[in-house]
Amino acid sequence: MKREFAVIGLGRFGGSICYELSKEGMNVLAIDISEDKVNEFKNVASHAVIADSTDEATLKELGITNFDHVIVAIGDNIQASILTTVILSELGVNKITVKANNDYHAKIVNKIGAHHVVHPERDMGRRIAHSIISNNILDYLELSEDHSIVEVKVSHKMIGKSLVDLDIRANYGCNVVAIRQGNDINVSPRADEVLQEQEVLIVIGSDKDIARFEKELVIEDD
Structure with a gap:
């Protein structure tokens, strides 16, 4: 189903999410409130409608x-993003994900009912920063404010050594x-596995521990 x-x-x-889900x-x-934007996605999404998401009656009519899962990907209009999130929460939408423009925006939507908040610009900035530090750092994904997951190439400092070593x-x-x-x-690799x-x-x-791990074992002098 x-x-x-x-x-x-x-x-x-929002357009990128729409494309990928479709x-x-x-x-x-x-x-979207813009007719041009909606026309752009008429042949992409199952349905595309011009609507003001800050109007509760309109969202009800759409059967929201x-x-x-509803994704609030409103761009620079923080007020519209907050009002939309409030309405969705009060209507009892199962899952609400909101794009936050800054930390203040994130705090507000968290308090008023967002189930998940994303910071695409900030997160992409962090990922790019880590990737340009070293060619061995392939990807970096924030899990919370203090913890992350990172993909790193086995560096020369690690080759031939086991996880125990x-x-x-x-x-x-x-x-x-x-x-x-x-x-x-290989999920949950053995401790004696040689890299x-x-x-x-x-x-x-934690971000602090990952930074130390990258500095001492991953990053290599050019």
Whole structure:
């Protein structure tokens, strides 16, 4: 059974979500106050409508409570984002994800009913910053304010050593949750597993511990 999604706000972020969900075969209702934006997504989403999401009656008419997940991706109009989130929460929408423009915005929507808040610009900035520090850092994903998960290439400092030898958990407070080589992923690898060139470690931990792990084991001098 296909899940039902509604995306409110069809800017760069909301539009990207709309495209990806539709590509995965999901039923998507695309909503924006701009006729041009809605026309752009008429042939992408299951339905695309011009609507003011700050009008409770309008959202009721659209049957917004019937959707499994509503994404509030309104761009620069923080007031509209907050009012929309309040209405969705009061209507009892099952799951509400809100794009936050800043930390203040995030705090407010968290308090008024958002189930999940995303910071696309900030998160992308962090990912890019980590990737340009070293070619060995492949990806960086924030899990919470203090914890993240990072994908790193096995560096020359690690090749030929086992997880026991490196003792990453004891020395850096991080956990290696998987080892990837190509398309093969070894979840919960054995402690005596010897690391090879071209392998990728998937590591989880606090931001402070991950930073120390990257500095001492991952980043290599050019």
